[in-house]
Amino acid sequence: MSSVQTIEVHTAPTYEVTIGVGLLRECGARLKTVLGGCRIAVAADSNVAPLYLETVCASLRDAGFAVCSYVFPAGEAHKNFTTLSAILEFLAESQLTRTDCVAALGGGVTGDMAGFAAASYLRGIRYVQLPTTLLSTVDSSVGGKTAIDLAAGKNLAGAFLQPAAVLCDTDCLRSLPAAVFADGAAEAIKTGVLSGETLFSLFEDGTLTDAPAEIIARCIRYKAGVVERDEKEQGERRKLNLGHTVGHAIEKCSGYAIPHGHAVAAGLAVMARASERLGWAEPGVSARIAACLEKNGLPTGTDYPAEALAKAALADKKRSGDSITIVVPKAIGDCELKRIPVTELLPIIAAGLGG
Numbered sequence: 001m002s003s004v005q006t007i008e009v010h011t012a013p014t015y016e017v018t019i020g021v022g023l024l025r026e027c028g029a030r031l032k033t034v035l036g037g038c039r040i041a042v043a044a045d046s047n048v049a050p051l052y053l054e055t056v057c058a059s060l061r062d063a064g065f066a067v068c069s070y071v072f073p074a075g076e077a078h079k080n081f082t083t084l085s086a087i088l089e090f091l092a093e094s095q096l097t098r099t100d101c102v103a104a105l106g107g108g109v110t111g112d113m114a115g116f117a118a119a120s121y122l123r124g125i126r127y128v129q130l131p132t133t134l135l136s137t138v139d140s141s142v143g144g145k146t147a148i149d150l151a152a153g154k155n156l157a158g159a160f161l162q163p164a165a166v167l168c169d170t171d172c173l174r175s176l177p178a179a180v181f182a183d184g185a186a187e188a189i190k191t192g193v194l195s196g197e198t199l200f201s202l203f204e205d206g207t208l209t210d211a212p213a214e215i216i217a218r219c220i221r222y223k224a225g226v227v228e229r230d231e232k233e234q235g236e237r238r239k240l241n242l243g244h245t246v247g248h249a250i251e252k253c254s255g256y257a258i259p260h261g262h263a264v265a266a267g268l269a270v271m272a273r274a275s276e277r278l279g280w281a282e283p284g285v286s287a288r289i290a291a292c293l294e295k296n297g298l299p300t301g302t303d304y305p306a307e308a309l310a311k312a313a314l315a316d317k318k319r320s321g322d323s324i325t326i327v328v329p330k331a332i333g334d335c336e337l338k339r340i341p342v343t344e345l346l347p348i349i350a351a352g353l354g355g
């Protein structure tokens with residue numbers, strides 16, 4: 001990509017998402033205009049810290065920020081209360097005040113957890129997102145959802161807090177292992193199914209690596225629009241959970257050994273197959289979705305039985321009383337929220353499993 005693209009997200013408050021190459025090297029100057037002078041605590045995991053932490057800290061220091069950093073063990077298994085508590089203690093020891101800021105440098109795990117730390121420390125301080133995975137770039141860094149996992153399930157404790165700014169340095173995607181890049185492809189394809197043929201056809205006609213900047217910008221624009229219309233997930237925003245009821249169940253059944261993006265890919269394929277078999281979707285939709293997932297090295301099914309998946313899914317927070325809301329893909333660009341009795345979930349998942 002030759003130039004920097006900027007997308008405004010009109011929430012309370014409005015913030016900018018900037019996409020471009022080399023943004024981490026310039027993050028100090030870019031954040032100075034948004035944050036003014038303050039202390040910044042940079043949170044990064046143990047894989048990302050050796051790659052990018054020094055670049056970020058040096059740029060922030062050069063711009064006049066007081067900088068401290070906290071590194072925690074990488075992986076979804078550490079997106080928990082123990083790590084959150086350690087980050088909060090670090091913020092207090094570093095004497096961050098109400099006017100200071102947290103920077104989440106990393107993937108969705110870092111963004112979710114550092115964001116939750118910022119949302120709860122002193123009842124809420126500012127944070128910025130510096131996403132380094134494709135998944136956090138196209139999805140999790142925008143929208144202000146922060147969370148940790150509990151033993152009972154994914155993202156069961158969290159808060160809404162919009163970031164003050166998001167800087168997506170597309171150079172970071174070069175150091176991603178192929179499987180981690182694919183995790184981001186899963187959320188991007190999900191966004192394509194939700195948004196319509198214009199974005200979805202990019203996955204059918206090319207490979208994701210061909211046009212990441214265009215795909216990234218389209219995904220962020222789509223998500224920003226949804227978040228602006230439904231910031232607190234009262235309605236339309238729930239559609240972004242397409243593939244996630246089964247996806248979260250797969251993650252949980254695997255003890256979080258299967259990464260989020262891979263689980264969402266399988267969950268999306270299962271829901272598309274179920275939707276077609278139950279007569280809700282137009283014929284051919286599920287094959288088109290499965291082909292895009294396969295092309296990007298993603299799974300289109302799971303070996304966990306329907307019973308285990310339904311049990312795990314019903315512990316999910318999307319359940320309310322005796323019903324659960326699922327997202328049904330009917331056509332590319334036409335997905336519907338369907339409220340079903342919890343007893344109907346098992347036969348729906350069963351319909352989506354298998355060839």
Ligand SMILES: NC(=O)c1ccc[n+]([C@@H]2O[C@H](COP(=O)([O-])OP(=O)(O)OC[C@H]3O[C@@H](n4cnc5c(N)ncnc54)[C@H](O)[C@@H]3O)[C@@H](O)[C@H]2O)c1
Nearest residue numbers: 047074107108109110132133135136140145172175176260
């Ligand atoms: N808040 C939201 O709206 C939202 C949306 C989607 C997903 N999520 C959450 O995001 C998480 C998944 O995010 P993820 O896939 O980014 O996982 P992740 O943060 O664990 O990153 C995946 C792996 O890649 C490594 N890594 C990160 N950047 C790298 C780089 N540039 N080069 C090399 N290695 C790098 C990480 O250390 C980690 O091992 C899940 O917890 C999911 O629930 C949140």
Ligand SMILES: [Zn+2]
Nearest residue numbers: 187244260264
């Ligand atoms: Zn997701």
